[in-house]
Amino acid sequence: MDDINAKTDKLEMAKTYDSSIVEGKWYQYWEDNKFFHEEVDKDKQPFSIVMPPPNVTGALHLGHAMDSTIQDIVTRFKRMQGYNTLWVPGTDHAGIATQAKVEAQIAKEGTNRHELGREKFLERVWDWKHQYGGRITQQLRRLGSSCDWERERFTMDEGCSRAVREAFVDLYDKGLIYRGNYIVNWCPKCHTTISDIEVEHNDRDGNLYHLSYPVKDSEETLVVATTRPETMLGDTAVAVHPEDERYRHLIGKTLILPLVNREIPIIADEYVDREFGTGAVKITPAHDPNDFEVGLRHHLPQVIVMDKEAKMNENAGKYQGMDRFEARKAVVEDLKNLGVLLKIDAHAHAVGECYRCSTIIEPMVSKQWFVKMEPLAKPAIEVVRDGRLEFVPERFDKIYLGWMENIRDWCISRQLWWGHRIPVWYCEKCGAEVCAKEDPTSCPTCGSTQLSQDPDVLDTWFSSGLWPFSTLGWPEATPELEQFYPTSVLVTGRDIIFFWVARMIFMAMEFKKEVPFRKVMIHGLVLDSQGRKMSKSLGNGVDPIEVIDNYGADTLRFMLITGNTPGNDLRFHPERLEATRNFSNKIWNASRYVLLNLEDYEAGPRGDLALADRWILDRYAATVEGVTSALEKYDLGEAGRLLYEFIWNEYCDWYIELTKPRLYNKEDKAARHTAQSVLLEVLEGTMRLLHPFMPFLTEEIWQNFPGSGKSIMMQPWPEVPAYRDAAAEKNMTLLMDAIKAIRNIRAEMKVAPGQKVEIIILAPDPGQREVLESGQGDILKLAGGASIQLHAALAEKPTQSASAVLEGVEIYLPLKGMMDLGKEIARLEKEIGAVIQDKEALEKKLSNPGFTGKAPAAVVAKERERLEGLLARKEALEVRLKELKED
Missing domain, CATH: 1.10.730.10 (Isoleucyl-tRNA Synthetase; Domain 1)
Incomplete structure (x- = not known):
């Protein structure tokens, strides 16, 4: 005070509050006075939080608004509590989305990135970023976000770029980053790989095709069922379950692949679901992630039958050049003509789609860069198990652990130009591979200067995985890093636990040997009123700025x-x-x-x-x-x-x-x-x-x-x-309950607002009577009373009066000529029903050992006292109802 x-x-305050005038004025005042900024203060306890960086391409949506509001509430609270407070804002370069925006822009000019060349194209992207990239940060200001704009970061700024290079080289030198052929999720429209968690699985109507493969040197055939007959051109085996009696005699034999006439083996693998389809599964290692794993176990060849446009390639024979769906129709027609297509069943199944453009993903074997996840996942699992890092609510730790315990190696290369370019060079003379923190000028093996850098860039999540410490200056030992790391809490939506949260945790444990944040506060999504996700296609989105x-x-x-x-x-x-x-x-x-x-x-x-x-x-x-x-x-x-x-x-x-x-x-x-x-x-x-x-x-x-x-x-x-003052609370509650009861009677009996009524109160308890007596003025004013009579006892109850029963107190409003007796009886019956409902719920609660055994004794005692009050009230109401029925 x-x-x-x-x-x-x-004082002169406006009669009405006008947010359009007030909000801009105060935000500018706060920012001009640097109220959001604090220097490192070792005398204060630190509180720090990093903003989940929104895409630089983005505009504020309700998810951002909720996320930023939560962060701002927590930050303002801690700032007022006297903590040395830091909220780091920033944006993500959003490799796929940003490149797509600029490619669309230059396409309108009649050119493309390949015609421009890498250097010119990247200049255009940076120009776009400088022109449009600040839109969402301005919108966050409109929301009131009190982050430290003086410390704003960008995932491709100089400091973050250095951190990315440091992390990549360190992981590479430890053998945790490798390059190899692996099955990846390929988006034919975005022309890049995307990670498993960036694939959205949506149910689509499709077909299940039953194909008959002839067994070599036999009259027998083996029937397989597939949803993608065009991929059969890349089949290198058919698998059956080793314990399936139907096919045990065929294991080790050879099939003739229809249309291609390639000989492929029949193998046994427990991956096969005996109950699905025919129990025999075609294995296409180059175009299905599960088949890829089966192929590795059985040393099967990988036959790639599509190109990066999802068109059939030279390995597809006469179907070369066809789009994959066009090829499907042609393959099905040819299989029919051969007599090996036995039947087609309607079959709805989940189809993987690109989270950016909704194009159906094509699993494809490709040479990519990967991070070995098993050694990195172990410490990231332990910090949650032992409580060093907590999820709020707690239930999300099970979701996190379930994913981390079954994690696959992370494909980190993207076939883009916008992003952190992979810091690996290839010597054109001796073939050496050079990974370095600084751009090399010559080959360390042979001395040649003929070096070419890997054309791919890193997955956007690689740089944002370093966000909690790269934004504080890592790999330098800055005062901010020392004071504010680990950060205090991360606020994020449930939909990016795997995209981002998990990666920050294992990156932090690898490079800082400490959790990136103490707590992870998970919030839900903002859905429309019908419980649907907001999307452009549904037209149900809401613009927070509007x-x-x-x-x-x-x-x-x-x-x-x-x-x-x-x-x-x-x-x-x-x-x-x-x-x-x-x-x-x-x-x-x-x-x-x-x-x-x-x-x-x-x-x-x-x-x-x-x-x-x-x-x-x-x-x-x-x-x-x-x-x-x-x-x-x-x-x-x-x-x-x-x-x-x-x-x-x-x-x-x-x-x-x-x-x-x-x-x-x-x-x-x-x-x-x-x-x-x-x-x-x-x-x-x-x-x-x-x-x-x-x-x-x-x-x-x-x-x-x-x-x-x-x-x-x-x-x-x-x-x-x-x-x-417990007594004040108890006494004031009595006074308010009396006023509310009188107001309720007036409303239900339709007493005109301006009409004063006589009030009779029966209060046998001297303490209650004293409270009501001292509050007579308030009762008269707030309940529309003409007069009040307070009694310790009544010889007889007032006739033709509406009544209310409180704990230990009865209130009567003589309404002669104004009261409908039948209506008052109905009202009392309704009130008795409500009291009985409350009583039964409370009795159930008090009979539950989970409550009586765990709740504080004072809480249990208060609930028992409340039950006694309900019983007394029920009894008094029933007496009053009986009296009215006898009138």
């Missing part, structure tokens, strides 16, 4: 992190934006009301606290504790819910209303001053709690506080107040 203890003149233009960044941010649990997908319902904007307006109006009533306020000791004051201070203390605890556990949705409930229901709807008589009574200066003081203290502290979630709105409000400093974001996070 030190910053708001100065005397203030009457949402910000219409509703404001704070509304979008708060909507994205509330109403959801950690790790789960979020459905985007537009109506939730309206509800959140209403919340923003509620905060603005309440703040404006409080601040406009401070014209005569001076800081100083306050007088006796009213029940409402003690209650709101107790609730504020509980909210600070709850929000802080939830944020420490990265349960942002729960923290947002607690703030919403406190601000809307308790502070605005109740406390402000309860203070109005004192605020408006300028004769009783002590009472007015106390109300002002508590209103201001709680509002100021609440704005600090809310700031990480709604930075713009809270800054605008906070700047209107008397004696405010430079920025709310530089203020300390509220400490949990020592003030707690």
Whole structure:
């Protein structure tokens, strides 16, 4: 409260909050004052986080918006807690996507990259990056992201490029990077390999073709079933299960491959599923990843029958030059004519597609660069098993471990020009292979200067796998690396655990011998209202910038992190934006009301606290504790819910209303001053709690506080107040329940809002009676009462009255001439039903040993006390119902 203890003149706040004016103004102010930047401070505990680098080609989508909002909330929270805070922003060069953008651009000019040449083409890509690459970082500013833009990185900047070269050469020298022929996922449209996890598998309708292969020197045939008959041209064996009695006599014999007339062996391998198709499987090692593994085990030749365009090549005989799907039709027709196509069954199956362009992937044997994953995976598995690195929610560690334990070698070469070029040179004279951190000028083996560099570039994920430490200066031992590494937490979507998270972990364990981050906070995806992924094809995408233009960044941010649990997908319902904007307006109006009533306020000791004051201070203390605890556990949705409930229901709807008589009574200066003081203290502290979630709105409000400093974001996070008052909470709850009960009766009986009603309250307990007596003024004002009668006992219950039953208290509203007896009976029956439902649920909970045995004793005791209250309430309601039926 030190910053708001100065005397203030009457403040002028706009009647309505206009986010379009406020947001740009404050973001520029924060950035100009370098509030997002901190130098290394050894006297402070570090907190660091790296932004998952969005593609330099990209525009902000709702997934980015959720991801960045979470990171910003956590960063602002830690900054206010006094940590030496660093949030590193940056972008990824996005090899495939960026090259495709520029290729499309130059195609409109009537040329292509091959005509331009590598050097000229790369100049065009860099030009494109400089022109368009900053779009998404500007959009992140619109969202309110408080990252340190002075430390912004790019995966192909000088520092990151050096780190990539260092890592590649080190792995190469250790024998963990090798070059060899291997089955890869080839995209015929992007003209490059993509990794296993970049292949999207989608169900498609297809066919299962049953083909008859003749056994050599026999009348027998062996029937195989395939979904891709065109690949039979590359068959080098047919496999059966070694324990399949149907085919055991054929193992070791030879088949004649139809159309090609090549002799191929019949082999036994446990890979074969005896229940699928005929139980005999054609083996095409060069065009199927499973067949490739079978081929290695049995030393089968690899016959490649397609080229990089997915057209049939010279090994395909007369089908050479045909597109693979055109060839399929021709092969099927020829097999029919030969009489070896026995039948065709409709068959839906999963087909691999390129995640970038949706082209069907062609598995193909190709010479590529690979990383040996088994030795790198082991330490990356151990750090999760032993708890050095934790997933939030915890369930994602099982998904991570399942993938890491079954990982295959990682193909890291891409047939692109945009990216980190592989630092390997080939001597044209002696054939030596040179891998070096600096470009070599001559062959170290023979001295020749005739060296040619490998034309391929590295998989984009190679450079982003180094991101947590390359952005801090590695391989140099920088002060930032020493202070901020390992980073504190990684925030990312569940869909890139394997793309990125796993690679960062094993890269960090290899090069830093330490985890890259202590925790990984996984959030779900943002889906449309029907639970579908957002996509251009469905036309269901939502542009976050349009949402910000219409509703404001704070509304979008708060909507994205509330109403959801950690790790789960979020459905985007537009109506939730309206509800959140209403919340923003509620905060603005309440703040404006409080601040406009401070014209005569001076800081100083306050007088006796009213029940409402003690209650709101107790609730504020509980909210600070709850929000802080939830944020420490990265349960942002729960923290947002607690703030919403406190601000809307308790502070605005109740406390402000309860203070109005004192605020408006300028004769009783002590009472007015106390109300002002508590209103201001709680509002100021609440704005600090809310700031990480709604930075713009809270800054605008906070700047209107008397004696405010430079920025709310530089203020300390509220400490949990020592003030707690359980009695105030209990007594205030009774008073609010009484007011709510009277309001409910009025609403259900359709009593006109302006019509005052007589209120009769039966409160046998002296303590409850005292609370209700002291709160008579509040009851009359807030429940529309004309008068109140408080009784310890009643000789007889009022006739023709509607009633409500609280724990230990009965309320009657004589409504002679206004009450429908049948309607009141129905209302009481409904209320009894609700009480019974609550009672049964509570009884079930208390009969569960999992709850009574694990929950704190105080919690269990409170639930038992609540059950007793429900039983008493049920009994009183039933008595009242009986009385009404007898009237």
